[in-house]
Amino acid sequence: MDMEFSPEDLAFQQEVRQFIAENYPAELRGKQDEGEELSKEDFLAWHKILHKKGWIAPAWPVEYGGTGWTPTQRFIWSEETARADCIRLMPFGLAMVGPVIYSFGTPEQKAHFLPRILSGEDWWCQGYSEPGSGSDLASLRTTAVRANDSGGDDYIVNGQKTWTTLAQHADWGFFLVRTDKDAKQQEGISFLLIDMKSPGITVRPIITLGGEHEVNEVWLEDVRVPVSQRVYEENKGWTCAKFLLAHERTGIAGVAASKRGIEKVKDIARTELDGDKPLIANAFFKRKLAELEVDLTALEFTELRSLAGANAGKGPGPESSLLKIKGSEIQQRLTELTLEAVGHYGAPYFRGFGEGDNEHPIGPDYAHRAAPTYFNMRKTTIYGGSNEIQRNIIAKMVLGL
Amino acid sequence: MDFTYTETQDMIRDTLARFLSDTYDFETRQKFINGDGGRDPAIWTALAQELGMLGAPFAEEHGGLGGGALENAIVMEELGKVIGIEPYLPTVVIAGGALKAVGGAQADAMIPEIIAGNAIVAFAYAEPQGRYDLANLRTTAKKDGAGYLLNGHKGVVYAAPWATHLLVTARTGGGQRDKDGVSLFLIDANLPGIVRRDYPTVDGSRASEIYFENVAIPGDALLGGEGAGLPLVEQIVDEATVAVCAEATGVMQKLHEGTLEYTQQRKQFGVPIAKFQVLQHRMVDMFMEVEQARSMTIMGTLKLGLPANERMAAVSAAKNKVARGANFVGQNAIQTHGGIGITQELAIGHYFKRATMIESQFGSADFHMDRYERITLAD
Numbered sequence: 201m202d203m204e205f206s207p208e209d210l211a212f213q214q215e216v217r218q219f220i221a222e223n224y225p226a227e228l229r230g231k232q233d234e235g236e237e238l239s240k241e242d243f244l245a246w247h248k249i250l251h252k253k254g255w256i257a258p259a260w261p262v263e264y265g266g267t268g269w270t271p272t273q274r275f276i277w278s279e280e281t282a283r284a285d286c287i288r289l290m291p292f293g294l295a296m297v298g299p300v301i302y303s304f305g306t307p308e309q310k311a312h313f314l315p316r317i318l319s320g321e322d323w324w325c326q327g328y329s330e331p332g333s334g335s336d337l338a339s340l341r342t343t344a345v346r347a348n349d350s351g352g353d354d355y356i357v358n359g360q361k362t363w364t365t366l367a368q369h370a371d372w373g374f375f376l377v378r379t380d381k382d383a384k385q386q387e388g389i390s391f392l393l394i395d396m397k398s399p400g401i402t403v404r405p406i407i408t409l410g411g412e413h414e415v416n417e418v419w420l421e422d423v424r425v426p427v428s429q430r431v432y433e434e435n436k437g438w439t440c441a442k443f444l445l446a447h448e449r450t451g452i453a454g455v456a457a458s459k460r461g462i463e464k465v466k467d468i469a470r471t472e473l474d475g476d477k478p479l480i481a482n483a484f485f486k487r488k489l490a491e492l493e494v495d496l497t498a499l500e501f502t503e504l505r506s507l508a509g510a511n512a513g514k515g516p517g518p519e520s521s522l523l524k525i526k527g528s529e530i531q532q533r534l535t536e537l538t539l540e541a542v543g544h545y546g547a548p549y550f551r552g553f554g555e556g557d558n559e560h561p562i563g564p565d566y567a568h569r570a571a572p573t574y575f576n577m578r579k580t581t582i583y584g585g586s587n588e589i590q591r592n593i594i595a596k597m598v599l600g601l
Numbered sequence: 602m603d604f605t606y607t608e609t610q611d612m613i614r615d616t617l618a619r620f621l622s623d624t625y626d627f628e629t630r631q632k633f634i635n636g637d638g639g640r641d642p643a644i645w646t647a648l649a650q651e652l653g654m655l656g657a658p659f660a661e662e663h664g665g666l667g668g669g670a671l672e673n674a675i676v677m678e679e680l681g682k683v684i685g686i687e688p689y690l691p692t693v694v695i696a697g698g699a700l701k702a703v704g705g706a707q708a709d710a711m712i713p714e715i716i717a718g719n720a721i722v723a724f725a726y727a728e729p730q731g732r733y734d735l736a737n738l739r740t741t742a743k744k745d746g747a748g749y750l751l752n753g754h755k756g757v758v759y760a761a762p763w764a765t766h767l768l769v770t771a772r773t774g775g776g777q778r779d780k781d782g783v784s785l786f787l788i789d790a791n792l793p794g795i796v797r798r799d800y801p802t803v804d805g806s807r808a809s810e811i812y813f814e815n816v817a818i819p820g821d822a823l824l825g826g827e828g829a830g831l832p833l834v835e836q837i838v839d840e841a842t843v844a845v846c847a848e849a850t851g852v853m854q855k856l857h858e859g860t861l862e863y864t865q866q867r868k869q870f871g872v873p874i875a876k877f878q879v880l881q882h883r884m885v886d887m888f889m890e891v892e893q894a895r896s897m898t899i900m901g902t903l904k905l906g907l908p909a910n911e912r913m914a915a916v917s918a919a920k921n922k923v924a925r926g927a928n929f930v931g932q933n934a935i936q937t938h939g940g941i942g943i944t945q946e947l948a949i950g951h952y953f954k955r956a957t958m959i960e961s962q963f964g965s966a967d968f969h970m971d972r973y974e975r976i977t978l979a980d
Contacts, residue, residue: 336869484967544757
């Protein structure tokens with residue numbers, strides 16, 4: 201057992217660092233530093249650079265456009281991109297529907313959709329949750345009924361989805377719909393790919409506590425979807441859904457991003473004053489920061505152990521719930537410490553840089569998103585299967601209770 | 602020992618609660634906090650003139666209801682229940698408290714104006730470098746003939762965009778963090794040389810950065826002794842601190858009630874989620890925090906009249922406990938609601954935002970634990 205990177209890994213690390221240093225868009229960096237709201241084009245700028253380099257989908261099998269990296273190299277990649285504060289790539293295509301399509305899709309679906317996911321040509325959104333189906337996802341009510349007029353080659357979809365992240369930008373959505381009302385809940389669900397420009401789709405914004413427009417309601421009224429856009433068998437969509445949820449959980453630990461987050465809090469605490477000393481000298485604050493760092497180390501090594509398992513060919517198991525629970529709690533504590541660090545300047549509400557609004561925000565730059573981020577990040581213990589559901593999974597699948 | 606409220610106190614609570622339930626429903630609140638001025642001035646006028654509520658802690662000879670800190674706590678708790686943004690805290694509790702403490706002609710002139718709803722006072726005490734230390738001041742007031750020249754920058758002054766007057770802490774002597782040399786001034790908010798930058802706050806109020814640029818203020822703006830104002834400032838901030846503890850109690854009660862209600866309506870897996878034991882225990886823990894916040898608010902309020910050290914220890918104990926409770930209750934209210942708790946649409950998220958800002962108002966849990974330790978556990 202050892203925890204050293206091999207010489208090859210170290211060389212790879214250098215290559216990655218150099219690539220980021222030379223290719224990360226300066227304009228994007230500036231917007232991130234200023235806390236500006238990012239446009240669709242901003243999100244895609246880095247995506248397109250990575251696509252050109254062939255590094256856009258490290259987790260994918262090589263035959264579909266993956267990099268062929270080892271899990272350790274992928275770990276290095278995520279560490280380095282977080283360390284350099286690179287923008288997060290949108291997971292809906294790359295980490296979610298992409299793996300579902302290459303694992304369960306038809307040759308035609310693979311040939312059509314996968315290259316467009318890699319290039320960033322299609323922006324995807326996820327149509328899972330419904331107003332009445334959150335933790336109890338399998339109770340979903342959106343229906344897809346075979347249309348009679350077209351000889352059964354279309355579904356007619358009706359229902360409402362919610363919490364659909366960045367659906368306002370989406371070209372395509374992957375939806376869980378009920379195709380058999382009489383079957384047991386999980387057995388009557390199908391997995392559909394739906395063109396978001398289809399007639400009958402309405403996307404309505406949901407504004408969250410920090411003032412962000414990040415999530416949406418998606419209404420589907422008699423939306424016609426060709427049967428050829430169903431992934432896997434009819435009524436077997438739950439298999440795809442479960443596969444995808446496990447995928448969603450593995451990335452969710454967010455170790456690398458939290459490491460970067462701790463460095464940011466330290467920087468703030470070195471700048472903020474507490475009497476005649478920097479805040480980082482305050483015993484209470486220092487203790488909380490240190491505890492957070494210790495907990496993050498515990499998470500990191502738990503993830504590394506799970507990664508070593510993946511190196512040895514084991515897929516992500518129910519222990520990924522542990523990574524999700526601890527990772528999300530750490531992300532939240534980071535935002536809490538940031539808000540605490542900025543003191544009075546957590547209170548001014550900065551609406552963001554609107555059109556023609558160049559007024560500088562109130563207080564230090566690192567302060568003006570502190571409270572909205574704290575509010576917004578309460579989502580991390582709720583989304584992707586709430587932490588209560590994750591604990592149920594561990595109780596059932598790991599402890600056998 | 603008697604923890605019951607007097608008839609007058611019950612009447613204040615009932616009258617105010619009834620008024621607020623008629624005028625301050627969540628949708629109405631959202632409408633005016635997002636409007637141009639950020640408030641509905643008619644509500645303040647009604648509080649003063651129809652309800653007499655702004656006179657709650659003032660003596661009858663000034664036209665008040667003859668109450669004190671307990672009456673302030675009652676009003677603040679009711680305002681907390683509707684996440685009210687009315688400037689009762691800076692105007693009545695803080696400026697009113699300072700005026701009551703100094704008495705004399707200044708009190709005689711100003712208190713009736715507050716009671717009548719004509720005066721709104723913002724408390725300009727915090728500075729960008731000062732965190733929660735009341736004596737850490739760069740703002741200066743230099744003697745200039747019979748008056749003073751005021752210079753400096755005050756940060757995050759809640760209610761300043763609405764204020765007719767400002768209550769300002771400034772140095773008339775001493776170094777930046779000295780206990781001596783702090784003075785308190787009550788000045789007209791529109792004097793030449795006062796520059797404001799107004800903005801909304803994350804918890805639905807309005808505040809300003811205030812810059813004083815050679816502002817000439819009259820000598821009689823000084824409240825208390827020149828350079829000897831810190832004990833007075835500490836006293837009014839302690840009064841304000843228990844007042845926000847009272848507000849927090851109202852906010853937390855609503856967070857808890859809203860969560861109870863939601864979990865009984867919301868069904869998942871075929872049952873109301875309130876049936877899940879893990880959520881039941883969480884809501885029991887929230888309930889216990891609300892009860893203890895109420896207890897600590899009463900404790901702190903009753904001890905406001907003690908000698909400074911005992912008063913400070915009591916207030917810090919209260920604020921520490923309430924801050925931790927507000928954190929726990931707020932976070933768990935959101936978690937238990939799930940995604941819907943994070944939307945602007947539902948009231949619950951707005952209660953959470955106010956609970957969050959109360960946590961650090963007049964000092965975070967850590968700040969107050971530190972002050973408590975220094976007073977009670979000195980070796």
